[in-house]
Amino acid sequence: MTAGTGFGTDATGGLAGVPERPVFDVCGPLPDGTTVLEASAGTGKTFTIAALATRFVAEGRAELRELMLVTFGRAATSELRDRVRERLVSAERALRGPDPATSDDPVVALLADVDAAELDRRRARLAAALSQLDAATITTTHGFCQQMLTSLGIAADVDPAATFVADVADLVREVSDDLYVRRFSDEAHPALTPSMAADLGRAAVSDHQAVVEPAEPGGGAPSSPGALRRAVAQETRDETLRRKRAQHLLDYDDLLVMLRDALADPVHGPVAAERVRSRFRVVMVDEFQDTDPVQWEILRTAFHGHRTLVLIGDPKQAIYAFRGADVVAYLDAQQDATAVATLGTSWRSDEPLLRALDTLLGGAALGDERIVVRPVDAAHRGSRFDGGAPLRLRQVTRAALGMS
Numbered sequence: 271m272t273a274g275t276g277f278g279t280d281a282t283g284g285l286a287g288v289p290e291r292p293v294f295d296v297c298g299p300l301p302d303g304t305t306v307l308e309a310s311a312g313t314g315k316t317f318t319i320a321a322l323a324t325r326f327v328a329e330g331r332a333e334l335r336e337l338m339l340v341t342f343g344r345a346a347t348s349e350l351r352d353r354v355r356e357r358l359v360s361a362e363r364a365l366r367g368p369d370p371a372t373s374d375d376p377v378v379a380l381l382a383d384v385d386a387a388e389l390d391r392r393r394a395r396l397a398a399a400l401s402q403l404d405a406a407t408i409t410t411t412h413g414f415c416q417q418m419l420t421s422l423g424i425a426a427d428v429d430p431a432a433t434f435v436a437d438v439a440d441l442v443r444e445v446s447d448d449l450y451v452r453r454f455s456d457e458a459h460p461a462l463t464p465s466m467a468a469d470l471g472r473a474a475v476s477d478h479q480a481v482v483e484p485a486e487p488g489g490g491a492p493s494s495p496g497a498l499r500r501a502v503a504q505e506t507r508d509e510t511l512r513r514k515r516a517q518h519l520l521d522y523d524d525l526l527v528m529l530r531d532a533l534a535d536p537v538h539g540p541v542a543a544e545r546v547r548s549r550f551r552v553v554m555v556d557e558f559q560d561t562d563p564v565q566w567e568i569l570r571t572a573f574h575g576h577r578t579l580v581l582i583g584d585p586k587q588a589i590y591a592f593r594g595a596d597v598v599a600y601l602d603a604q605q606d607a608t609a610v611a612t613l614g615t616s617w618r619s620d621e622p623l624l625r626a627l628d629t630l631l632g633g634a635a636l637g638d639e640r641i642v643v644r645p646v647d648a649a650h651r652g653s654r655f656d657g658g659a660p661l662r663l664r665q666v667t668r669a670a671l672g673m674s
């Protein structure tokens with residue numbers, strides 16, 4: 271399908287072997303199905319979510335409380351809330367003002383391009399949305415999963431005595447110290463210090479999905495420093511899990527796995543998924559590249575194929591690879607999507623800088639051939655700064671740093 275992709279294709283035509291992407295038009299038909307928008311920094315990803323939210327509401331596709339907007343991290347959530355609020359406020363004000371159909375703001379002009387009765391309805395829908403702003407679901411992925419768990423009563427079903435803990439760092443440290451004493455107290459020169467063991471344990475626990483390598487040779491006693499470190503990491507992970515269960519503690523990752531399993535349950539899953547999706551008509555995820563595979567499975571089971579799902583991100587900006595997100599979820603979603611498009615213009619960087627970056631990185635595949643640096647046009651044609659080269663590279667060799 272081609273919803274919202276009315277601005278032609280991006281500028282990748284010149285790059286051998288890189289397929290062009292349709293450019294998403296925020297004033298095109300509103301998306302339905304599952305749309306993935308992959309776009310670079312400063313091309314208006316968050317802007318697009320705020321504009322689409324305003325259109326979904328004003329055009330009567332959904333009330334504000336029927337939209338779920340998800341992003342990564344609390345700071346991003348509050349930025350998204352502010353930007354949606356500003357967009358709703360400015361659209362409502364513009365539609366009440368003189369000649370909205372000739373507005374410079376293309377979204378306002380589009381919304382005003384209707385007969386008088388529909389224009390009145392659109393104003394009323396926006397005014398209603400402004401009075402409901404606090405009821406809007408604008409949250410982090412964790413926040414959304416927690417809300418869903420509470421509404422489904424899953425944590426209580428699994429373990430009525432369970433206590434939620436936001437941070438298991440103290441428990442991991444305690445486990446690590448106990449295991450250290452058990453393993454190394456008789457050794458005059460232990461191969462690891464207590465803090466090295468604690469670091470290993472923390473890394474193994476915080477990334478549940480990481481495979482601990484190298485595999486132990488023959489399952490026997492550790493025979494190399496690598497095998498010793500592996501054993502310490504694995505033991506800390508296993509023992510932490512055992513103590514969490516014994517103490518009836520649940521952390522965020524446990525909740526996520528429980529929710530995923532509840533939705534995938536062959537008997538009760540469909541009813542649970544229906545309950546999760548019943549409140550929402552449209553779900554939009556900003557910073558989607560930082561969604562991990564478990565979170566994506568939850569979103570997919572709950573919404574993909576059932577509700578309008580818009581997933582916006584820039585895999586080049588993935589900050590979460592170290593926790594198992596590793597853009598796998600992003601690539602899966604791209605495969606499942608009914609439409610994949612991009613945003614073709616940077617509103618932040620000027621043209622000389624963008625062209626210099628193209629020369630350096632254009633067409634480069636970052637870790638996966640499906641993640642390619644694509645050129646973007648510049649909204650700012652000239653240099654935004656006086657003088658000097660748009661981009662300078664400094665090469666620092668290992669030898670210059672005194673490293674061999």
Ligand SMILES: Nc1ncnc2c1ncn2[C@@H]1O[C@H](COP(=O)(O)OP(=O)(O)OP(=O)(O)O)[C@@H](O)[C@H]1O
Nearest residue numbers: 309310311312313314315316317318584587617618
């Ligand atoms: N279509 C547009 N028209 C006018 N200004 C825009 C448009 N799109 C984005 N902008 C402006 O460009 C700036 C960058 O936009 P935005 O923050 O939405 O980009 P982003 O892709 O989300 O960036 P990041 O990758 O950092 O999250 C903002 O000031 C925004 O208001």
Ligand SMILES: [Mg+2]
Nearest residue numbers: 315316317556
């Ligand atoms: Mg953004």
